[in-house]
Amino acid sequence: CDTKGVIYRGRKAGMNQWKSAHAVDTDARTLAEAMKGADVFLGVSVKGAVTAEMVESMAENPVIFAMANPDPEITPEEARAVRPDAIVATGRSDYPNQVNNVLGFPYLFRGALDIHARAINDEMKIACAKALAELAREDVPDEVAMAYDRKLVFGPEYIIPTPFDPRLIYRIPPAVARAGMETGAARRPIVDLEAYTQSLRARMDPTASMLQALHARARITKARMIFAEGDDPRVIRAAVAYTRAGFGEAVVIGREEEVHEILAREGLGDARDEIEIVNARNTAYLGDYKDYLYRRLQRKGYDQEDVHRLAAHDRHVFGALMLAHGHGDGLVTGATRKSSHVLTRLNHVFDASPKSGAVGVMAILKGGRMILVADALVHEWPDEEDLADIAERAAGVARKLGLEPRVAFVSFSNFGYPVSERAEKMHVAPEVLDRRGVDFEYEGEMTVDVALNPAVMAQYPFCRLSGPANILVVPARHSASITVKMMTELGGATVIGPILSGVERPIQLCSTTSTVSDILNMAVMAACKVG
Template sequence: MTRSVYVTGIDRGDGRQVIDLGVMELLTRQVDRVGVFRPLVHDTPDRLFELLRSRYRLAQDPATVYGLDYHEASALQAERGTDELVSELVDRFHRVARDYEVVLVLGTDYADTQFPDELALNARLANEFGASVITVVGGRRQSPDSVRAETRNAFRAYEGLGCDVLAMVVNRVDPGDRAELAEGLGALLPVPCYVLPDEPALGAPTVAQITHALDGKVLLGDDSGLARDALDFVFGGAMLPTFLGALTPGCLVVTPGDRADLVVGAMAAHSAGTPPIAGVLLTLDERPSDEILTLAARLAPGTPVVSVAGNSFPTAAEILTLEGKLSAATPRKAETALGLFERHADTAELLRRVSAPSSDRVTPMMFEHKLLERARADKRRVVLPEGTEERVLRAADVLLRRGVCDLTLLGPVEQIRKKAADLGVDLADAQLIDPRTSELRDQFALIYSQLRSHKGVTEELAYDIVSDVNYFGTLMVQEGLADGMVSGSVHSTAATIRPAFEIIKTKPDAKIVSSVFFMCLADKVLVYGDCAVNPDPDAEQLADVAVQSAATARKFGVEPRIAMLSYSTGTSGTGADVDKVRQATELVRARHGDLKIEGPIQYDAAVEPSVAATKLPDSEVAGQASVLIFPDLNTGNNTYKAVQRSAGAIAVGPVLQGLRKPVNDLSRGALVGDIVNTVAITAIQAQDHSSADVPAGT
């Protein structure tokens, strides 16, 4: 039977979309096929469903998502009664439920509806759907006593109407009241109650939303700039020195279009990062000269300048009533919302209470979700040497909003801040260090010169070497100032991992440093090794790669069944290359009898049961291999890229293994999502390393 979760409320303005998004995140971690049903809808396409469909790559036909629009439902209820309305919605729900393992039901929104008792309707629908209920209560601008009373009454109302209440969520409370409310409600209610503070960034409209609402014209700016949140509004009428003192981080400057001095001053302030602004809104349908706009664009590339027809007073009145909305066009808000939900709700407890059936399949999305969840559970600090690189900054934005790990970014600090401001990335919670000016440079030079004195490295030479961001980041990891490092989006593999070889070195039980890729196929995750580091490992090294890869696979939830790949299977082939693989296989069997391993074996026999049944019918690995070890770098690198491109697989890696502390390399073509995943993997690897690791150079 399909498990269903019904997220509902008691009134409008509760910010319930945050909880809808958070619950969807939980469900997609657990199962592959999650459906969505909204019984009543105002307009289609529905903004929230479009966000869920975009973010979670839902294949569900939008026509099946919606029950009835509010006008249809109201007319049906008036003509034929509530029972007929409910019967119609139940029929439409079951058309969705039969195709999915779990259905997330999005309750009514209490906005501009004509139902006399909307709460009772939600409760009845939840019961008829066989769905458990998560009830959301809005706490914005309410006293703690009022919130407590309203939450208790909401629980009693839904429980009294026969609902299976999984949890209560109080949203948008004053941050100063959150801890007290959470403790008090936890003792007051028989079900878990999660209390989420009000988050200004979620309620702030983006510059794009303001532009659309005011029918504005974009004079300058790119998509990234238009996606910035307008966290405050500064109305420009004063002279420039006074005006500059009034600017606040993330503010939207509203000024008449003929005030070229304020336009240039605001953009110059943004360029200097004192402070970064969201953009400039020009009123009176006036626009500065082309020369002023050119200067503004050079000062703050990407920062939006928008012109509207109205004068300042009605424009101000309108924008002050606008509220930010979660949508497919606001991915940063979605990351902020998920980070908020995951920090303040006990997601593990909630998932247990949902009791969604666990899927045997592991989709790419499920694998990625679990990475972030595991990294967040025991936060570590990861250093990113490429602090001025756009993709790294965008990845840092996601990681910080989701609370995945703590971050240190390396590079010229003012350049990092300016680039982040241009991208609308908030680095307030990140540590920024310029290796060239850092007080750590002298200390690191001494450490590195001692480590490399046998190579003739003096302290003076070391002083220059450690100003390199990769050397500096590696030394931070070695000295315990960071738990792991990720680099390589603009540096070569050699530039990224050479410092690790020199400073961190290999584990005592590892003969070499090697790598794996997690290949996320449509319904499973395979581990490929080694596709990035060792050109032509000998039998001993190949055996070491297999053992390391099995350990890495197990660490990330993939049960290792090792296939030692070759161009022949079993005893069918001969030659030096096959003999190397055969010897490596025997070495693993002799030293690690607990590991399931087969080799030499061809790729098709390793992963396809029908081929395995013919070639190796008695093997416990053939046809179901999860860890595939390639005989050399040429084969491994080409194979992973071929599978990635032709099968549409997501390749996460390379993940380095064998080092005493985690350092990972990125492909120079890495996307933002690749960087996020690699940082999460690095943080998880760091969870196994304590501060008592073996000192450098021993």
């Protein structure tokens, strides 16, 4: 339609070669007549061109793209007043489903420029549109939802990604580039599209390349990961993301009906068959689990009824028992309870106490670097022997993550000055490692800037570290907590942990404030420790 009505075959008024190409055989002569029974309206005209009566006459679940600028042909509230089943998109940012050029042009051009395209052809444009459509159907990261202060799930209120979705930069250009190469538009084809995708991601987030390295290790491991808290939507979404990313099988502990209800509510109803749901009622191993737990706890004041309650009703204990019996390769838990509570429960199944050598290691990713901080979970106030143990455990974690350990025992003093009773143990801990003859670099005590800044470290030419430390052993658990939370809140760092080391199986403890991305990262970290 144009200002004169329907563009039909045989029309003379206002026609030209471009309009003639779109002329159709129809008896409709006005926009109102054309809208009757229509499935889709696409408008780029003027405000008010579409009336409520026109929308009311459309087919079931009508799709209305009212793109007139600055005001649409009909507003979403006007359309839904007569057709609650309508799916409405506009160009306005104050309405859901904003169709914005910024979703296409920058990323279309990025892909075209990176292959030195001769032209931007229709296939490249279609690839861009399809990539947007696929992205809209995927689970939306919490970070994006928080920016818009609403839950974003594919449906009538969310049919297209938001302009500030950080995934656009590494999803759209590769699709455009691939289409350009397949159609012969590329003068400089990209040999490795996966590497290209990761390079785009790293431009926006320097930690992305480090996370991708961990992801690559996890995909090789293919670990069967146990997610203990199946009543939490974040955990279930992370479990689905884990299996969809190709990291391995996801096992969720929970009641089937509740997990299925959450999946449906989160827009992931199609993922029911992608995760395995396990609980005390449907497992064939509950008897084995209880026998095992009773043998561990019978001389610690627990009777058989206590053990039954723990094994059958405590998800953390049940998940740990699954792990202990080889029914999973790793365990992710702690998103719904405080770490101290969860650690106590895990201690029923595994030896996860200071005496047994357990250590909590936090991984801080910032500016393309990974720094491990320990102990963040188990030792309240470690002595020099404990600190040496912590350093050895953290070094083991570093090697599992592909890092060559360089340990710094950090304090407020440098190499004995100023003298302080509280800094003394940090000064002595390296001597303990000297006696043990460990096979990694270590030094201390020193301030954090000496440990991490090469220019400051150069002021101490006797320092035994060959480069900036990648493991910081701190004086006490509260020091680790303060450091990590300050880096998260003020430094914008990505924090993963605590990684529970010194326990025979890979276990990751989330925090109660963890996002879906945080929980997924914890699962990936656990997978990297398998094997």
